Amino acid sequence: MHPEYNPSDVEAKWQKKWADAHEFEFDIKKAKNPYYLMVMFPYPSGAQLHVGHWFQYSIPDSFGRFQRMRGKDVFHPMGFDAFGLPAENYAIKTGTPPAKSTQENVDAMIEQFKRMGVMFDWKYSLNTSTPEYYRWTQWLFLQMHKHDLAYRKEGNVNWCPKDQTVLANEQVKDGCCERCGTEVIQKPLTQWYWKITDYAQRLLDGLENLVWPEKTKLMQQHWIGRSEGAEIIFEIANDEKRAPWAEDEAPSKITVFTTRPDTLFGVTYVVLAPEHPLVEKITPEKHRGAVNAYKEEVKKKTEMQRTALEKDKTGVATGAYAIHPVTGEKLPIWIADYVLMNYGTGAVMAVPAHDERDFAFAKEYSLPVIQVVDGGDITESAFTSEGIATNSEFLDGLPTKEAKKKMIAWLEDAEKGRGIINYRLRDWLVSRQRYWGSPIPIVYDPEGNPHPIPEKHLPWMLPTDVEFKPTGKSPLTESKEFIERTEKIFGKGWTPEFDTMDTFVCSSFYYLRYLASGDDKHLIDPTIEKKWMPVDMYIGGPEHATMHLIYARFVMMALKDFGFVSHEEPFQRLVHQGLITNQGAKMSKSKGNVVSPDSFVEEYGSDVFRMYLMFMGPFTDGGDWSDTGIKGIARFVQRVWRLISEKSDAKVSDSRDVLMKLHRTIKSVTDGLETLHFNTAIASLMELLNTLESQEKISLETAQTFAKLLSPIAPHLAEELWSTLGGKGFVIDQSWPQFDHAQLQSDTLTIVVQVNGKLRGDITVDAKAKKEDIIAEAKKDPNVAKYIESGIKKEIYVPEKLVSFVV
RNA sequence: GCCGAAGUGGCGGAAUUGGUAGACGCGCACGACUCAAAAUCGUGUACCGCAAGGUGUGAGGGUUCGAUUCCCUCCUUCGGCACCA
Numbered sequence: 092m093h094p095e096y097n098p099s100d101v102e103a104k105w106q107k108k109w110a111d112a113h114e115f116e117f118d119i120k121k122a123k124n125p126y127y128l129m130v131m132f133p134y135p136s137g138a139q140l141h142v143g144h145w146f147q148y149s150i151p152d153s154f155g156r157f158q159r160m161r162g163k164d165v166f167h168p169m170g171f172d173a174f175g176l177p178a179e180n181y182a183i184k185t186g187t188p189p190a191k192s193t194q195e196n197v198d199a200m201i202e203q204f205k206r207m208g209v210m211f212d213w214k215y216s217l218n219t220s221t222p223e224y225y226r227w228t229q230w231l232f233l234q235m236h237k238h239d240l241a242y243r244k245e246g247n248v249n250w251c252p253k254d255q256t257v258l259a260n261e262q263v264k265d266g267c268c269e270r271c272g273t274e275v276i277q278k279p280l281t282q283w284y285w286k287i288t289d290y291a292q293r294l295l296d297g298l299e300n301l302v303w304p305e306k307t308k309l310m311q312q313h314w315i316g317r318s319e320g321a322e323i324i325f326e327i328a329n330d331e332k333r334a335p336w337a338e339d340e341a342p343s344k345i346t347v348f349t350t351r352p353d354t355l356f357g358v359t360y361v362v363l364a365p366e367h368p369l370v371e372k373i374t375p376e377k378h379r380g381a382v383n384a385y386k387e388e389v390k391k392k393t394e395m396q397r398t399a400l401e402k403d404k405t406g407v408a409t410g411a412y413a414i415h416p417v418t419g420e421k422l423p424i425w426i427a428d429y430v431l432m433n434y435g436t437g438a439v440m441a442v443p444a445h446d447e448r449d450f451a452f453a454k455e456y457s458l459p460v461i462q463v464v465d466g467g468d469i470t471e472s473a474f475t476s477e478g479i480a481t482n483s484e485f486l487d488g489l490p491t492k493e494a495k496k497k498m499i500a501w502l503e504d505a506e507k508g509r510g511i512i513n514y515r516l517r518d519w520l521v522s523r524q525r526y527w528g529s530p531i532p533i534v535y536d537p538e539g540n541p542h543p544i545p546e547k548h549l550p551w552m553l554p555t556d557v558e559f560k561p562t563g564k565s566p567l568t569e570s571k572e573f574i575e576r577t578e579k580i581f582g583k584g585w586t587p588e589f590d591t592m593d594t595f596v597c598s599s600f601y602y603l604r605y606l607a608s609g610d611d612k613h614l615i616d617p618t619i620e621k622k623w624m625p626v627d628m629y630i631g632g633p634e635h636a637t638m639h640l641i642y643a644r645f646v647m648m649a650l651k652d653f654g655f656v657s658h659e660e661p662f663q664r665l666v667h668q669g670l671i672t673n674q675g676a677k678m679s680k681s682k683g684n685v686v687s688p689d690s691f692v693e694e695y696g697s698d699v700f701r702m703y704l705m706f707m708g709p710f711t712d713g714g715d716w717s718d719t720g721i722k723g724i725a726r727f728v729q730r731v732w733r734l735i736s737e738k739s740d741a742k743v744s745d746s747r748d749v750l751m752k753l754h755r756t757i758k759s760v761t762d763g764l765e766t767l768h769f770n771t772a773i774a775s776l777m778e779l780l781n782t783l784e785s786q787e788k789i790s791l792e793t794a795q796t797f798a799k800l801l802s803p804i805a806p807h808l809a810e811e812l813w814s815t816l817g818g819k820g821f822v823i824d825q826s827w828p829q830f831d832h833a834q835l836q837s838d839t840l841t842i843v844v845q846v847n848g849k850l851r852g853d854i855t856v857d858a859k860a861k862k863e864d865i866i867a868e869a870k871k872d873p874n875v876a877k878y879i880e881s882g883i884k885k886e887i888y889v890p891e892k893l894v895s896f897v898v
Numbered sequence: 899g900c901c902g903a904a905g906u907g908g909c910g911g912a913a914u915u916g917g918u919a920g921a922c923g924c925g926c927a928c929g930a931c932u933c934a935a936a937a938u939c940g941u942g943u944a945c946c947g948c949a950a951g952g953u954g955u956g957a958g959g960g961u962u963c964g965a966u967u968c969c970c971u972c973c974u975u976c977g978g979c980a981c982c983a
Contacts, residue, residue, distance in 0.1 A: 306902055310978060313901070318982075349983060362983090404981085429981045439983045448981055515982055633977075706923070708911060712904095720910065720924045726938095727923085771912070774922035781922090843918050848964035850918060887963060893917055897963045 096732035098696020102807040106208055114821060117212040119606060119619060122164030127623050128155045129602060129662075131631030131639075132170045135196035135218075136177060140203045142686045142704070142716055143671045143678055149701040150668070150710055150769065151630045152209040156803040157764040159210075160827040166623065168605040169204065169211040171197050173220035174594045176259060179527040182559040189527040190555070193220055208697050208806060217604055219597035225529035226550030227604060227614055228597050231646065232521075232532055234653055236543050240286045243541065246520060250278035255563030257524040277390070282522035282590065283531060287645045291315050291514040293659075294644055302664040304711075307636045314637045316515025320350035321499050323440060323508035325361055327373055328412035328421055345369060345413055345424070348435030348513050349442075352502065353494035356483040357442040357463035359453065360423045361413045362406065364432040365389045370409065373424065378410035382426060389428045404429055404452040416507040417484070427452060435513055447473045464491065519642060521593045526557055526566035528591030534577055537584030548580065553591075565589035598639055599646040602626050602661055620656050629662040632670070640665070666767060669713020671704075678716075686716050695725045698805040702728075705769035705804060727777055728808055731801065734784055736815050739794035745786075747838070752782045753793055754834035760800050761827070769804060776800060791816060796828045843893040844869045846878040862888050869894040 109115060119125075130151045133144070148169075155167045171193075178189035197218055204211060217224055235241040249258040251268040257280075262269045287294075295315050298308045325345045345361060363370055365386045374382045385407040406427025413422045429448050430439050443453035443460040450473035453460055460469060465481045467474030477491035485501070486494045502508030522531065532544040532551045544551055554570035567573055567589040577587040603615045606623050610616065631639075640662070647661040670677060673684040691700050703724045707714045745753070756779040763772030779797065783789050795816050802809035802822045813822035837858060842865055844852045852872040856865050866886055869875060878898065885897040 306977085309902065313979065316982065320983080347983080351983080427981095429983090431982070434982045436983095441983090446983070448983075451981095513982085636978080706910085712911095714910070717910075717924095723923045729938095770910090771922080774912075777922055841918085845917080845964065848917095848962085853918070885963065887917095889917060893964090895917080895963050 115210040126163035128167040168215040170217035222550040228529040229532040247277040256561040284518040321352040325413040352498040354442040364430040364437040366432040373411040522590040524565040531588040533588040625663040633667040710767040740788040741791040754830040757830035845895040
C-alpha cells in the first residue's frame with residue numbers, strides 16, 4: 092500500500108535536507124561551467140507575493156535546475172531594487188522612514204521566496220538602497236563625469252503647482268496630477284544628464300548578435316530612431332526691420348535637419364520650434380506681440396494636448412526671412428508647435444508638396460506648394476514616396492536616392508550643409524527631486540560650479556534628518572546634517588547637490604554587483620567578470636524593453652570603454668515572461684484583484700502550484716488566472732507518486748514500445764525546457780505516465796529516469812520519488828537523461844493516403860519499405876480504391892508521412 | 899495614424915523548412931466502486947448528420963495535389979510609439 096503523497100510534509104522535509112547539505116550554496120570562483128541566469132529583481136513592496144511573482148520567479152528556477160542537471164554551474168542570484176517612489180510616498184503618508192519600511196519588506200519577501208523552494212543563494216543578494224550598494228551607483232556617476240558623459244542642462248519636469256512637487260510620468264494622468272487632479276505644468280529645471288546619445292550607433296549595432304525577442308530589438312531600434320539625411324544651412328535675410336541685437340552676436344543662419352535633401356528645391360518656408368533660441372533674436376519688433384502670444388499659448392499645452400491635436404496645425408510667421416541656399420530666394424520663417432525642439436535641430440525646411448505635416452500647414456496658412464518629385468498628385472495631399480526629381484535644376488531626372496546623394500555633395504562643396512545621421516534617442520536624465528534614491532556625488536563651490544566628490548568620501552550618505560512633506564524643493568535641501576557635512580569637508584559656502592539619482596541607474600549595473608560578492612574596493616574583479624559575463628539568460632517583463640534594457644547596455648559599454656569590464660553587452664539571451672491577469676486586468680492592490688497563492692500552496696504544495704502555472708501555457712504568454720485546472724496537476728502528482736514507485740521493478744526490462752516512448756519523452760522534455768515551453772514538457776511527461784500506467788511493471792531505470800525528468804519542474808516530488816526508488820544523493824545532482832536516436836524510430840510507420848488532398852485512409856507499413864511498395868499498398872486500400880477509379884494523374888510521396896493521388 | 903504580436907472545441911492550450919487539426923489537461927456525460935458522498939478508475943466528448951458523408955483553425959480571396967502554417971484585403975484584441983522633419 093502506498094500512502095497518499097503529502098506535499099506539505101515532503102516539501103518541508105526536502106527543503107530542510109537541501110539546506111542541511113548546503114545544496115544551493117554557490118561559489119562563483121570555483122564554478123567550472125558558468126551559466127548566469129538572472130530574473131529582473133523585484134521592488135520590495137509590502138504586499139505578499141502574489142501569483143504573478145510565483146510565475147515570474149518559480150518558473151525560471153525550474154529552468155535553472157534543468158541547466159544545472161545538464162552540467163552547468165548555474166548562478167541564479169536574487170536581490171532588491173529598493174529605491175523608488177512607493178517607499179517615499181508611504182513615508183509621506185505615515186512618517187515611517189523609507190529605510191525602515193524597505194528593510195522590513197525585504198526581510199518578509201526573502202521568507203516567502205524561501206517557501207517557494209527556489210535555489211537562490213542569499214549570500215549573493217543585494218539591496219540597491221544600502222550604502223554598500225549605492226556607493227557604486229555614485230562611483231558610476233563619478234566615472235561618467237570623469238569621462239565627460241555626465242553634464243548639466245536645463246530641461247522640463249512635470250510639476251504639480253498644488254502639491255509643490257515634481258511628478259514622474261506615471262503620476263500624470265491625462266495631463267493632471269494623479270493625486271490631486273490639478274493640471275500639471277512643465278517647469279524648467281537644471282538637471283544632470285548622461286550622454287547615452289554618444290552610444291546610439293553602438294547600441295543599434297550591438298542588437299544584431301543578441302538572442303533577444305525580435306519585437307524587443309525592434310522597439311529598441313525605434314527608440315534609438317536612426318535616420319539618414321542632411322543638415323542644411325539657411326542664411327537669415329538681412330532686413331533692417333529685424334530685431335535689434337548686438338552686432339557680434341547677430342544670428343546669421345538656421346540649421347535644419349532633413350531626410351529628404353533631394354526636395355530642397357521644393358522648400359517654400361522654414362519653421363522653427365517655438366522654444367527655439369533663435370526665435371527671440373530674429374523676430375522683428377512688429378511681430379513680437381504675435382510671436383510671444385503664440386509661445387505663451389504653446390507653453391500652456393501639456394505634451395498630451397500638443398500631441399492630441401493631430402491634424403490642426405497652428406503657427407505664426409516671425410516676419411523674418413531665410414535665404415534658400417541654392418536659389419537665393421527669400422523664404423518666410425514661421426514658428427509652429429509641430430516642430431519639436433528636442434528632435435533634429437529644432438528647425439525644419441518645409442516642403443509642403445512632399446511632407447504631410449508641411450502640406451497641412453501650408454494649406455492652413457495659404458503658403459505655396461511646389462512639386463519637385465514626379466510620380467504623384469499633390470492637389471489633395473502630399474506625395475511622400477520616392478520618384479524622379481523635377482523643377483530641381485541640376486537634380487532633374489534623378490531618382491530620389493541619387494538626388495539625395497547629389498544634393499548632399501553639392502551642399503558639402505558649397506559649405507552650406509552636410510550629410511549626417513540623426514537619432515531620436517535623447518540623453519538620459521538621471522536627476523530626481525526625490526528623497527529615496529542615491530545622492531548625486533557632486534558639490535558646488537560658492538560660485539555654484541559643480542565638482543565631483545572625491546572617491547574616498549563614498550558612500551556619500553543619504554541623510555536621515557529629513558521630513559517627507561512635499562515643499563516644492565528636493566527633500567534633501569532640508570537636511571542640516573547634509574549641508575554641514577558638505578561645508579565641513581569642502582569649506583564654507585559649499586553646497587551639496589540635493590537631487591538624487593533615477594532608480595534606473597541602480598539597476599543598470601546590478602548584474603555586475605551580484606558577481607562582486609560585496610567587494611568594496613572594486614566594482615567587480617576582472618577575472619570574475621570575464622568568466623561570468625554576459626548574463627546567459629535574462630528574464631523579465633516586456634515593460635522594460637526600452638528604458639532599463641537600453642540603460643544597462645549603455646552602462647556596460649561605457650564601463651568597457653573605461654576599462655572596467657571586458658564585454659560590450661550585458662545580456663546575451665533575453666526572454667520576457669507573460670503577464671498573469673485576473674479577469675483580464677493586471678493584478679494590483681488598488682484594483683483589489685490580487686490572487687494570493689497561499690491557499691493553493693497550502694492545499695496542493697508548491698510543486699503543484701508552480702507546475703500548474705507552467706502548464707497554463709507558454710511562459711512568454713502569461714494568461715488569465717483561473718484555478719479550474721489545478722486539480723489536473725494535483726492528480727498527476729498523485730498518479731506519479733503511486734504508479735512510478737508501485738510499478739518499478741529492478742528485475743524487469745522494458746518493451747520496445749515503452750523505450751521508444753521514454754526516449755521520445757526525453758527528447759520533447761529537453762526541447763520544451765530549453766525553449767521555455769514548460770507546458771508541452773509537462774504534457775509529454777503526462778503522456779509517458781499514461782503509457783507506463785498500461786504496463787504490468789516497468790524497469791527501475793525507467794522509473795528513475797522519470798524522476799530525473801520531473802526534477803526541474805517538481806523538485807520536491809522528484810527528490811521523494813528518487814529516494815523511494817533507491818537513488819543515491821539528490822536527484823537534482825544527477826545528470827540530465829540523454830535520448831538514444833535509435834530508440835526514437837518505430838519499426839512500422841503509419842502512412843496517410845490522400846486523394847485530391849482529402850484524407851481517404853491510412854496504411855501501416857514496415858519502416859524500411861520502399862516507395863513503390865508503399866504506393867502500391869496505398870492503392871489497395873479499399874476506401875482509397877473507391878476514389879481513384881477514374882484514373883490517377885499524379886502520385887506524390889512524402890517519405891515517412893503520406894501518399895497523395897491526384898485524379 | 900504608424901510599428902509589432904496574436905485570433906484554433908464549452909475552457910487553458912498542442913501541432914508551422916506546407917503533409918492525419920484539436921496532443922495534454924480542465925470541464926461535461928455515462929458507467930464501475932460505495933448505503934451514500936468525496937476520492938479513484940473506465941468509456942465518450944470539434945460541429946452537422948440515423949448513417950454514408952460533409953463542414954471546420956477571426957472574415958473573404960489567392961497559390962498548391964494538399965494551407966492553422968505562404969501571399970493579398972479586411973475585422974477584432976493586446977503591446978509599443980505617437981506631429982521624428
